[in-house]
Amino acid sequence: xxxTPIAPATTPIITVxxxxxxxxxxxxxRGVSATFNAGQMYAxxxxxxxxxxxxxxxxxxxxxxxxxxxxxxxxNNLRAVCRQVGYMxxxxxxxxxxTGMENLxxxxxxxxxxxxxxxxxxxxxxxxxxxxxxxxxxxxxxxxQRMSLARAxxxxxxxxxxxxxxSNVDLRSAREMVLLLGKMRDNGKTIFVVTHQAFLLEGAANxxxxxxxxxxxxxTSHYSPTPGEKP
Amino acid sequence: xxxxxVTLIKDLRxxxxxxxxxxxxxFFALLVVVIFSFSFDPTAEESRQIAxxxxxxAFLFAAVVALNQTWAREIRNQVxxxxxxxxxxxxxxxxxxxxxxxIFVLVLEALxxxxxxxxxxxxxxxxxxxxxxxxxxxxxALVVNGTFFAAMSLRTRSREIMLPLLLFPISLPAVLAMxxxxxxxLTGEYSAKFWIVLLAAYDLVFTTxxxxxxxxxxxxx
Numbered sequence: 001x002x003x004t005p006i007a008p009a010t011t012p013i014i015t016v017x018x019x020x021x022x023x024x025x026x027x028x029x030r031g032v033s034a035t036f037n038a039g040q041m042y043a044x045x046x047x048x049x050x051x052x053x054x055x056x057x058x059x060x061x062x063x064x065x066x067x068x069x070x071x072x073x074x075x076n077n078l079r080a081v082c083r084q085v086g087y088m089x090x091x092x093x094x095x096x097x098x099t100g101m102e103n104l105x106x107x108x109x110x111x112x113x114x115x116x117x118x119x120x121x122x123x124x125x126x127x128x129x130x131x132x133x134x135x136x137x138x139x140x141x142x143x144x145q146r147m148s149l150a151r152a153x154x155x156x157x158x159x160x161x162x163x164x165x166x167s168n169v170d171l172r173s174a175r176e177m178v179l180l181l182g183k184m185r186d187n188g189k190t191i192f193v194v195t196h197q198a199f200l201l202e203g204a205a206n207x208x209x210x211x212x213x214x215x216x217x218x219x220t221s222h223y224s225p226t227p228g229e230k231p
Numbered sequence: 232x233x234x235x236x237v238t239l240i241k242d243l244r245x246x247x248x249x250x251x252x253x254x255x256x257x258f259f260a261l262l263v264v265v266i267f268s269f270s271f272d273p274t275a276e277e278s279r280q281i282a283x284x285x286x287x288x289a290f291l292f293a294a295v296v297a298l299n300q301t302w303a304r305e306i307r308n309q310v311x312x313x314x315x316x317x318x319x320x321x322x323x324x325x326x327x328x329x330x331x332x333x334i335f336v337l338v339l340e341a342l343x344x345x346x347x348x349x350x351x352x353x354x355x356x357x358x359x360x361x362x363x364x365x366x367x368x369x370x371x372a373l374v375v376n377g378t379f380f381a382a383m384s385l386r387t388r389s390r391e392i393m394l395p396l397l398l399f400p401i402s403l404p405a406v407l408a409m410x411x412x413x414x415x416x417l418t419g420e421y422s423a424k425f426w427i428v429l430l431a432a433y434d435l436v437f438t439t440x441x442x443x444x445x446x447x448x449x450x451x452x
Contacts, residue, residue, distance in 0.1 A: 062312055062316060064452065082317065085316065087316045089309055089312060091308045093313040094310065095308070096308065097244075097304075098244065098245070098248075107317070109234060110313075111318065111319075
């Protein structure tokens with residue numbers, strides 16, 4: 001299914017140049033320039049309104065940049081590489097009236113995936129039961145988050161964009177999710193995690209990217225509760 | 232199965248479980264039939280003259296209720312974003328949504344038409360076999376534009392008001408054709424052929440236009 005070869009870890013997989021995103025008069029991103037390498041896990045940190053979610057949505061192709069450019073997997077056309085990207089948002093992006101398996105069956109078809117086993121395997125990978133007959137609307141918030149992660153993993157993406165994957169997830173489950181993400185990173189995936197629980201990624205993330213007022217203000221290899229050295 | 236088919240089945244399944252659109256449409260149309268029948272006391276001849284207008288106005292208003300529901304479930308949990316980040320074409324989503332609405336409104340028409348016939352004591356004096364053609368073409372005219380404009384008004388603050396404001400003016404030629412065709416068939420006074428051809432042309436033009444523009448509407452911020 002995933003025909004694109006895995007890029008070595010030192011290869012830039014995403015290059016962002018002078019990225020600006022404005023919503024009316026408000027600039028959510030104010031000239032973000034950065035290079036992100038393949039096979040790394042990046043924790044995107046910052047206060048509310050720092051531009052983390054906007055950056056992630058822009059990388060996912062959901063927001064059109066007001067200015068600047070994004071090169072992803074060697075292409076400037078994000079639509080052309082969308083099969084290689086998995087996106088998990090703060091809301092679940094799932095239909096409440098359908099079971100987890102029904103949801104995943106539907107989303108699998110959006111990526112031309114017809115192998116039912118793939119749906120079952122990603123559900124199992126996130127620690128849920130594929131045979132769960134309850135509709136997603138009756139899941140706990142933590143289960144919903146996991147199913148949402150399973151949906152993002154469906155197409156076996158090279159780049160994973162995760163917005164608050166640990167919110168409302170209990171500590172043990174969150175640590176299990178981090179272990180799963182770590183394994184995926186070790187298999188060559190590039191993972192971006194926007195989170196307010198950065199301590200969970202200590203020892204797992206390769207870089208902690210701090211954002212403030214729409215800009216990247218610091219990139220460090222170790223976690224500190226405040227932005228450290230300048231990039 | 233095509234992606235349109237898969238999305239349509241998903242929508243039918245969601246509607247079967249929630250019954251949001253069908254229930255609200257049915258209650259609305261039923262209210263219109265009952266209130267109109269108590270408001271007027273027409274003779275059989277008068278009924279044939281006004282029934283075309285009454286029927287289509289009732290279906291148009293009821294359809295708007297369903298059309299608002301169509302995209303509401305895609306906005307809940309921002310599920311539409313999952314579609315937008317996927318490689319699936321926008322047109323598949325549009326065709327599936329329009330087809331789903333087409334089925335919902337046809338079900339409504341199938342259930343409500345007998346009531347109209349009973350309440351207004353209707354009997355067609357013209358070629359009754361043309362009525363299903365008018366119903367199919369007219370319903371598609373309503374839902375194709377309705378689905379498109381419902382998607383357009385999706386991100387507006389008062390989308391329940393925006394949809395009729397956008398939909399009704401542009402649907403006027405289709406509504407006129409539906410009413411005239413139905414009245415001509417019921418009264419048998421003139422041929423419905425012109426109005427049926429007009430409806431078919433309207434459907435063709437607006438279906439093509441909507442398909443060409445839907446990608447922009449879907450990805451608008």
